[in-house]
Amino acid sequence: MSVYKVLKKLGTFLAMISVVFLISCATKQSNVADDPWNKMDLIVKSIPEVNFSNKTYNVKDYGAVSDGITFNTAAFEKAIKACTENGGGKVIVPNGKYLTGPIHLENNVNLHLEDDAEILFSTNSKDYPIVHTSFEGTELMNYSPLIYAKNKTNVAITGKGTLNGQANNSNWWPWSGGKGYGWEKGNPSQNDPKNREVLVDMAEKNVPVAERIFGEGRYLRPNFIEFFECNTVLIKDIKVINAPFWILHPIKSNNIIIDGVTVNSHGPNNDGCDPEYSQNLIIKNCVFNTGDDCIAIKSGRDADGRRVAIPSKNIIVQNCKMIDGHGGVVIGSEISAGVNNVFVENCVMDSPNLDRAIRIKTNSKRGGIIENVYVRNLEVGTVKECVLKLNMFYNVYGSQTGNFIPVIRNVSLENVKVKEAGKYGVWAEGYKESPVENITLKNVVIEKADSIYLLKNIKNFNFIDTYINKKKIESIKN
Template identity: 45%
Template sequence: MTGFNRRTFLQSMVAVAAVPAAPQFASQALAMSRPPRAQYNGPWGRVPEILSAIKLPEIPARDFNLKEFGAKGENEDASAFFARAVEEARKAGGGRIVVPAGKYRTGPIHLVSNTELHVAEGAEIHFIPEPERYLPAVKTRWEGLEMMGYSPLIYAHKADNVALTGKGLIDGGADCDTWWPWKGKNGKCDNSSNEGDTQHPARAALMEDAENHVPVEDRHYGEGSFLRPPLVQFYECNNVLIEGVTLENSPFWVVHPVLCIGVTVRNITTRSHGPNSDGCDPESCKNVLIEGCLFDNGDDCIAIKSGRNADGRRVNVPTENVVVRNCRMRDGHGGLVLGSEISGGVRNVFLEDCVMSSPNLDRGLRIKTNAMRGGNIHDIYVRNLTIGQVKDVIVINFFYEEGDNGDFDPNVYNIQVENLTCEQAERAFHVRGFARAPIRGLQISNSRIKQAGSLGVIEEVTGLTVDDVQINGKPYQPS
């Protein structure tokens, strides 16, 4: 079995990533409205430091072709062949599990250290939507709460150097007859054939377990719980790469790195319009690069998280040092979102040169938390953001869901937005802090919202700075 050494290739990609690439635009009209690129100085000087700290996985130059283990790629159940290929790679010290062109049906795929699942162009992995295949339960995080639950479809736990690459297709198999109806009434699958089993009782029980500090190993939420697994979850891993693949029809969140150090998500497409179909949710991760991706989702495009309520405070690991650039966002509840599972905090986030637009895009930039989630959220920098059509441009909301019903006030400060252009919005701002815990240091500069149905609200903000901002063709200064 032979392969090429990806180490030199991947290291060269880090060097390329440090040089800003030409952004991809949703339309030529949007592209023409963009301001010139700024340099990496001031607070943005941290970006090269973050990129240099990200280590890409080192995968041995050794291939394990799925067809060599008996797979034909003719829509057969290839579960056993995936398992054999991963085990042989493990015994050999690592390598690439190569999925050549063809169609493969399978249950969960569990990767180990020093392995890469490479889905070649023309290859399709279709996960079999039979929940019993995703047992026994594994340690996972579900809506910010740790538990023992259904295995994510592609999963690695405590692995170093792990990758998912290629130009192929990965289909999670979810639709309004499988997985998605477990959400219950959600406006997407109200006419499904589901017999009425939903996640609601188990979700409430899990939240109670977390608040009561039940040990994670005793939180059993597998069969009968109806808590849907994510499509890709790398949990407590170091040096993670997800590159090139197209991911569709996820049961739950699409890409979900948790408690990882060194995460690169590059040039992927997530296309999933089911309930909770977030595109990419780095949670309690450090040193993250998301670039060149297309997100078209039924929920948030990118949602940066760090655990929920008491469980997030127990783990107490923020997401920090995140660079998002040259991405496109279409449908979604939000383009760049922080929260709502944010109790561990988020800091040092840099978004630049992204384009988002859709009549089904609810918000451009959004921070969502409340007095139960809390969270220290600071040093968030956004520049060169081009928005076509959106409902709300900037949202910072302390009243999300439970609102002012808790003892953990959010601590949100130093949010800087510059060079934002929006063609059309229903509302410019929905910014609401608490009187006792206001948002501090919100800065908006050199920005244009060309058409807005209303200005919206900015409440309980101290240190608000607005410089060279126009809305509906007129200079804007909050009263």
């Protein structure tokens, strides 16, 4: 056989191998596209983990006193500064009680609380400097969060100790204006016209954030733990109690792991975890017992959210327990930049004081595109209102209508068992021009609900092997 013929046959063979390889790659890509849970696995594998030097810096060596009375702000600051300037490591908080003002973290620092360590945060607002932060989805200059990191990389809070905001014994909770939280008529609160309303108006007028200066006399409470524009963060095993406001708040941050955290705080707006404008985030093995939503995924309020225009996406919730709260896993209502690729699996939700299991809330003032939300393997005991609520008419602050019609689509619940669902199994309300669409409930069993569902302006609701009150539910295509 000539050399030419040999090469020709070899070329044909290699071409066939290439075709097989390309088909194999295409099949793998198709499988990822067809099964969103494969995409979740890829997201998990893509998130880098923190990595610290084995050096340690004990806060007591920098002057900290664990008597619950001595003010330790300077000691924490010195220990953190020494740690970061020497290449990073672990700042150790030994057993005992430590009173302090806000703690500002730095690059390559792991703030580690020993098992019986408790950090008590000052309840004097004057101890909190003004920093670039956020209040209810609107950026501003306001009180520093109790623990704060801005533009940092490779940062952590770990250990089985306790972070105590002491907000139940301070002005923080009454500032909410809630009578159930200590506010009395005639006392100041965030609801006074010169406070929250002014901030929202500034954002609508596109006033630069640096000029939105609040703080003393404006009564807008600080977040508890805020990672602002950070990358590669770990929050692990800590306990958090008595928060002034939102509790775990990654904002404009990427590559976050929250693992084994216990949140027990029943104050006003005490959301357990509020990822905002954030991407590539895992929340796993946590317990949430809260005064508001257990987990609430955000992306900015109204004009401010549209200005920032960073959707929250690639957010994974695994093996968590939700007790009291307005919702187990919630998306909204500060949602103007949109949310996509949310995965929730293997969670337990159960309390007569838990209003809903899964909830999406927005309106025509917020707008936003919320899509690709996947939920599987939930055990739900009792919820007060419904299992799944998808609402484009959320209204809690007076008139909340505008020209930004939201979109809710591609939501799936699979393998969900529920004992008591409250008023409805499913509650979904959309607009005629923007129906709630492409919703699937597969292998969902709700043993008891006052009514099967409330559905308005919906499209392509698929009920597959789904039973509510022992009745098999038929799909609605519209």
